[in-house]
Amino acid sequence: MKIGSLIGDILKSFFKKPATILYPVERIHAPERYRGQLFWEPEKCSGCQLCVKDCPSNAIELIVLDKVNKRFVMRYDKDKCTYCAQCVASCRFACLNMNSDQWELASLRKEPFTVYYGKDEDVSFLLAERAATSHLHSTE
């Protein structure tokens, strides 16, 4: 039995540089495979809805504006997402990817967590439509 067996280690630590990364001061990068925020490219999407079906937490929704002309908008909730990348694995056209650099997602409010992906005119069309209907609801 010994007492103070760690003495060598604590002395070494004392003279060594701390193991600490100075995160908020110096930004660091996550590894390449890290699963951060989800991104969607509308060009390749066929609208099969497999990703939506497989999502364990209803974080994504593919809103079909016009099926024939392939006008889709994807609603994505960063705060619901479990960051499991099953949607990425399910997609046959590789239109989904999780960005390894978008992981600083904290926010003081919940609204910014919902994002809409798609072509600009589709998104603005959808949002205008939604605003109009919500206006209708509020006046009822």
Place this chain on the structure above:
Amino acid sequence: MDLPKAWEAALVDLKTWARINSPWAIHFNSGSCNGCDIEILATLTPRYDLERLGIKLQGSPRHADVLICTGPVTRQARERLIRTYEQMPDPKFVVAVGSCGITGGAFEGCYNVANGVDKVIPVDVYIPGCPPRPEAIIFGVSQLLQSLQPPKKAKNRNAIVTNPITGSTPKKGVGE
């Protein structure tokens, strides 16, 4: 500005400064998978070492300023969460960590959960991720501290976190 007012303003500034630089935290698990909990604990360990930002994990709610809450809030933990929150002295802040702590995440719709901390107590910062990396938790906490900064100092917001070794302020904006 007359003297008493100047004194008062200085006092308020001093209080704010102290509050920003010494946020003691208490941690409550309201039914998460404990993935977030170990990540919160990991932020205290040498790799991340939140003590350099003045953050200490306290055991008693009476000593804490920040309630770090994880989990979708199960019905059993609900009462305890409210009680812990009420035991904390003012001013107090709540940080909801993890997707399930914000909306219920993967557990959304389970029969026994309230789907998020903000359904039970007011939340100041949301940190999504399942679980968020310790860095992301630190980022969330620094967001909270920035929001405490008075507006007039908003232009040097990033200067909140000074490098404990060199004493310099960050060159690049936090989270940009």
Place this chain on the structure above:
Amino acid sequence: MPETKHGDKFIVPIGPQHPALKEPGHFEFTVDGETVTGASVRLGFVHRGIEKAAEERTYIQDLYLLERICGICSHVHAMAFALGVEKLAGVTVPERAQAIRVLVAEMERIHSHLLWLGVAAHEAGFDTLFMYAWRDREKVMDLLEQLCGNRVNYSINVLGGVKEDVNDVIRDGILSAMDYLETRTVLYLKLVTTERTLIGRTRGIGIMEKQTAARLGTVGPTARASGLERDIRLEAPYAAYLQYPARIVTEQTGDLEARFIVRVKELYESFRLIRGILSTLPGGELTTKMPRRIPEGETISRVEAPRGELFYYIKSNGSDKPDRVKVRTPSINNFASVMATAVGHKLADIPMILSGIDPCFSCNDRMVSIRGSEGQQAVDWEELRLYGIEYYR
């Protein structure tokens, strides 16, 4: 703190919010001075109703839901479920995928045991060891993050294989980290067997004889520290454990010190397995085609989690959703041992004994047994929800 007087007894409540517990659980210890004379436990603070929720979701969604039963041993949960479903579907998973599953499982064991070492040291007031253990644990976490894409809920499993492959960079990273950790483990083993202040807190504390351990049905390192040879990796090899057999580590004394030693020595075993897997990693595909609808049938799937035997029962009715998923986690088996050994010890030893089994409350809180309105056992979703609301409000 409310007064909970039971006669003249002085009761110390621990939890649900308590610094010793990172997760909620409620314990009441009757103390006489500093000595504990009675112990009772109330679990269930983390009960979220996952098993019931699994019946409402597809197999693919369930994989991620069940992974979130526990954040520390998330991979083994997903692996056990995937293995069970693959067995039901009659699918043969490629060898490389099985080897990667075992690789991640062993890395998870290292991270879990180091985490436990740190937490147990923290309970003993040995913060330096806590800091060092967690600092070294970050090495494994980095590798897991590099390999799988997340630090905790790795989500590397898919039904029919794994998502990510091991490339040369990651392989070299893992091998060099294993070398580093092995030198550290030598130190930890020396520390838990020779450091006097630590031994003062562990030797002879929470002794559980072999017979008691067998009677209480303990599993995993807790059982192995009492001399029981229980290890699913050997008893019923799954995934790639047939090709890479594990060796069992046992101790005979059954006290806290033995539990420390067993867990630290198991780290060596994991290093050896990981090196073995990486040196002879079979080639081939990562995934195989998996049907969305699983044929009717039922199966069990057992794996060795870092805390002991994890048991899954899966029943399929031919649709894309399971008919029933039952999970029995190792912590629930081990809990009885805490209550059995706590009495007679000092109050200061209680957190140590509690952490000695490496408790995982989020694993525990998954049992529900309610009689329905007409006496039937089965309860549907809505009924259960209403019951929950009524019971707690």
Place this chain on the structure above:
Amino acid sequence: MSENMKSILSLLIFPGGLAVMAAGMIYEYIDRKLVARFQNRVGPRWFQPLADFIKLLAKEEVIPEGIHPVLFQWLPVVAIAGALTSALYVPMFGVEPAFHFTGDLVVTIYLLSILTLCTGLAGANVANRFSIIGATRTLTQLFSYEAPFLLALFGPAIAAGSWDIAVIEQYATSHPWLMVFQPIGFLVALIGLMGKLELPPFDAPEAETEIVSGALTEYSGRGYALFRLGRSVELVIGLTLVAAFYLGGVANPLLFLAKTLGLLLIIAALQSLFARLRIDQTVGLWWRSGAVLVLLQLLVLIALKYFGVAI
């Protein structure tokens, strides 16, 4: 300047009062920083104790139900007053003590115990069971380390032949370091100081993982701030006493700094080396080894003194 004015100044500003409080915060910072470095971390920033103190002062003070409110509010004040008063009899910062009289060593040691006593009382006053257990443990520990600590400080007093701190300090300055002749006394005094300040491994009274924060669990805001500050102040005073008695005195501010910081380094290293002792182990350690060894050394000292051997 009138004599009264001088007394008030020395009580409030220097060497008592503000100066000691500032020193307490600085020493607390150094202690925390050293422990952090031993644990391979960066550790707190230099203003951390100050920020903690101001923040706690600015926080709401929750007064729990079922207690004596006056006692609850005034115990912290008494505690810190005791600690600050004792600073007047100790050669703080290497300057002459503000006051001294024959026997002030005994008074100082009892003034230093007031903080612990108040902590115990504060814990017992609250209906929280963690506080009560914490209070019991605090007082148990007080009775275990107090006697050996006292005896350890009596060693130099006997050698110097006086109970006056200033005289003992002068004796220590003019003679070779006493820690060479009384190594047991030195060790017991240093470790007794750690017990007094409830530093690990003697932190059973406030063991976080067992009884939350011990006696001070229910304190928030001002009361907690004062208790914390009182402990930092005692750290400085205790270090000064040990340095003055055993390390050849603290004749000037530079020597004071070097010697107390050296002691602080040892204390920080000891803090990070061991697992927490159970309260029964603490008591056993002090009474079975600490007290007996110090008594033996005292007997030898007295015998040598009696036979007229120069020490």
